[in-house]
Amino acid sequence: MPHDARAALLRTALEAAERGWHVFPIRPRMKRPPALHGTDACTGTGPCMSGHLGWEQRATTDPDRIRAAWAQAPFNVGIATGPSGLVVVDLDKPKTTSIKGSSDAPSGAETFTALCERAGHAVPDTYRVRTASGGEHLYFTAPDGVRLTNTARTIGELIDTRAWGGYVVAAGSMTTAGPYEPLRGPVAASLPAWLQHILEPAPKPSRAPSVAVSGQSGRYADVALANEAANVARAAEGEREATLFRAARALGRFVAWGDLPRHVVEQALQEGGEKGGLTPAECRSTLRSALNWSIAHNQTRRNAA
Numbered sequence: 001m002p003h004d005a006r007a008a009l010l011r012t013a014l015e016a017a018e019r020g021w022h023v024f025p026i027r028p029r030m031k032r033p034p035a036l037h038g039t040d041a042c043t044g045t046g047p048c049m050s051g052h053l054g055w056e057q058r059a060t061t062d063p064d065r066i067r068a069a070w071a072q073a074p075f076n077v078g079i080a081t082g083p084s085g086l087v088v089v090d091l092d093k094p095k096t097t098s099i100k101g102s103s104d105a106p107s108g109a110e111t112f113t114a115l116c117e118r119a120g121h122a123v124p125d126t127y128r129v130r131t132a133s134g135g136e137h138l139y140f141t142a143p144d145g146v147r148l149t150n151t152a153r154t155i156g157e158l159i160d161t162r163a164w165g166g167y168v169v170a171a172g173s174m175t176t177a178g179p180y181e182p183l184r185g186p187v188a189a190s191l192p193a194w195l196q197h198i199l200e201p202a203p204k205p206s207r208a209p210s211v212a213v214s215g216q217s218g219r220y221a222d223v224a225l226a227n228e229a230a231n232v233a234r235a236a237e238g239e240r241e242a243t244l245f246r247a248a249r250a251l252g253r254f255v256a257w258g259d260l261p262r263h264v265v266e267q268a269l270q271e272g273g274e275k276g277g278l279t280p281a282e283c284r285s286t287l288r289s290a291l292n293w294s295i296a297h298n299q300t301r302r303n304a305a
Helices: 003-018 063-070 108-118 193-199 214-233 240-256 262-276 280-296
Strands: 023-026 076-080 086-091 128-130 136-141 151-156 159-162 167-169
Touching: 003 023, 003 063, 003 076, 023 063, 086 108, 108 136, 108 151, 108 159, 108 280, 151 193, 151 280, 193 240, 214 240, 214 262, 240 262, 240 280, 262 280
Parallel strands: none
Antiparallel strands: 023 076, 076 167, 086 136, 086 159, 128 136, 151 159
8 A cells, every 4th residue: 555545544544543442453444453463253243352451441542552553553443332422334235136227225324314314303414434335324412311322224224323332434544435425514413312212222221020920011011002102292393203113122122022913002102102293104114113113122021020
């Protein structure tokens, strides 16, 4: 790699560190961290460990450490999102499946734009990066006191997020598939509250009822249904769809466990959503996707220890 390109990657790492973003080396022209002591098990969804510190723990803002690392090779630049206080929304492109090399499926960016419109918000104006595959990374500063982790398709199809336990490839890096390029200025906006509500894990009861006490389990589910429906009905404008989404995710576990019939949950939340100001179509679309996800991810009841 030419010296000027190698120097540019070092500048990229140092500039990211100046923003407070913790960086670490990525293999030249690739998206993965270097193997440690012969291991090749590093991925973008969790720490790479081989008896020593993994990439998330090794990520740094120290200029001297950065210069020393990039003096060894023309590394691409990885940003550890958790330590950097970032939440990055990854808007992917659909895979081409037809002979013509195109797909009719909406891209992650199109799905995200539609979600923003349904939530009553403009698409956030924040620092963006075009990925090598033609997708986009939207950078947000993480909320204080909340530890968000990676998600996959929680927001929608072809939309993942990177937070604690994840990383992104920084703009200025070059892979065999193409470059990572900045699309907007360097300022990362705060994570919107409505988006945070979707990304936060659904609340879990502190003492889940045992399978053996089905009567108690049913009563708990009934109370949870009433509370969630009331929350949806009185949600503030701009927060209604996110509140409905979270309620459906929270109640979907009771459907999966057999404590509540799905049609009862759908009817209660549909009524609450319409009472709160959402259209019937908006309610149905949100309920379907959120319940499907929750039921699929809660097939096993988690009993209290």
